């Protein structure tokens with residue numbers, strides 16, 4: 001898709017239901033609305049709850065928050081047929097030209113849902129400590145390969161018997177050096193880590209150094225001495241019947 | 246240039262729900278109908294009603310629009326005739342939004358189409374379908390069948406999300422509706438004049454479209 005180099009940075013925010021996607025977007029708006037021109041697109045599953053929550057949070061002009069219906073296919077709308085979302089992002093960009101960043105919240109889905117790189121330039125995947133300490137170890141494309149993994153609600157750790165630091169260690173172990181932020185809206189240092197990450201993404205977008213990456217449906221893996229690769233996508237697809245190591 | 250693909254294959258391409266045009270966001274007013282109380286046993290009637298009314302208007306509009314495009318006539322008159330026969334603002338807005346999604350794709354599939362320039366972002370879906378069908382080399386009858394078939398399948402696939410039922414039953418509804426799609430296509434295929442587009446409204450469907458547009462609870466865009 002030919003894009004103008006000056007168009008906004010499109011940031012996807014996804015992760016399971018209730019992990020704090022809308023809250024994170026509200027937080028980013030609160031922290032950065034004075035510094036950056038922002039827009040938000042929500043993918044509501046059934047109600048317009050997310051868009052309404054964000055509008056009522058009063059952190060952004062309500063008209064800069066738009067919602068897309070997904071016909072009970074939240075996964076499709078961010079991955080295989082991104083048309084409705086792309087049109088909404090473009091509408092926002094046209095109505096409030098120029099925008100610096102458009103944040104797109106996915107409909108709360110399962111651990112496998114990630115954004116198509118044709119829709120967003122970079123993506124944040126959220127899990128939370130309340131979902132259990134083992135979620136990070138379960139992996140999945142978002143946890144292992146989203147541009148940023150956020151382990152949210154660290155303030156709840158003591159109440160749910162989960163050690164947030166251990167979750168970060170577990171998550172980092174499967175992320176091959178990609179960043180992980182342990183976030184709580186009550187922890188200003190963690191909020192700063194998040195906004196700094198976003199500013200850096202925007203800077204690389206503007207210099208043309210940000211290449212959208214697909215977290216993908218399949219995890220790369222290696223067959224002993226062969227280089228690692230993935231299966232089932234395009235030309236890489238091949239049949240094999242041996243055990244993976 | 247290589248020989249273009251035969252039009253039956255291009256018709257299949259355009260009729261495929263997997264085409265990236267946000268089709269999955271649409272229920273063709275089945276969602277507000279079910280909210281109102283329409284049950285599983287009435288969906289086949291709902292499909293038949295659409296084919297006699299709103300879908301007939303859309304199919305006729307598409308056929309007349311394609312005639313205008315191919316004859317070098319102004320499509321503005323066709324747009325006006327369609328709008329006059331589509332009294333629901335919500336349905337007009339949905340049509341234009343779906344047209345935009347389709348137009349994006351047509352720009353990629355057939356960028357050389359001379360008609361993209363004359364059908365801007367405000368075009369209705371019927372008119373943009375006419376642009377696609379023209380590039381695909383479809384006959385007017387094929388285009389009318391496409392409009393009818395797509396409408397039936399939109400209702401059918403939305404029904405699978407909205408009403409719990411056996412998907413094979415839904416395929417049976419589609420099969421049963423094909424005779425009406427065929428009859429619709431036969432009726433509208435010869436039309437060339439905007440004034441000949443039937444004015445066949447369905448006040449209840451229009452009312453559902455309007456109520457759906459303002460509800461805060463919905464799965465489908467329309």
Ligand SMILES: Nc1nc2c(ncn2[C@@H]2O[C@H](COP(=O)(O)OP(=O)(O)OP(=O)(O)O)[C@@H](O)[C@H]2O)c(=O)[nH]1
Nearest residue numbers: 016017018019020021022023024108153156184185
């Ligand atoms: N304690 C605590 N609660 C949080 C934090 N962030 C979000 N929450 C709470 O988590 C709940 C869910 O947050 P949302 O932001 O609505 O989550 P979401 O991922 O957008 O949810 P869906 O859109 O429904 O999938 C709300 O009750 C938030 O107040 C946090 O840092 N700490």
Ligand SMILES: [Mg+2]
Nearest residue numbers: 021022050105
């Ligand atoms: Mg939310």
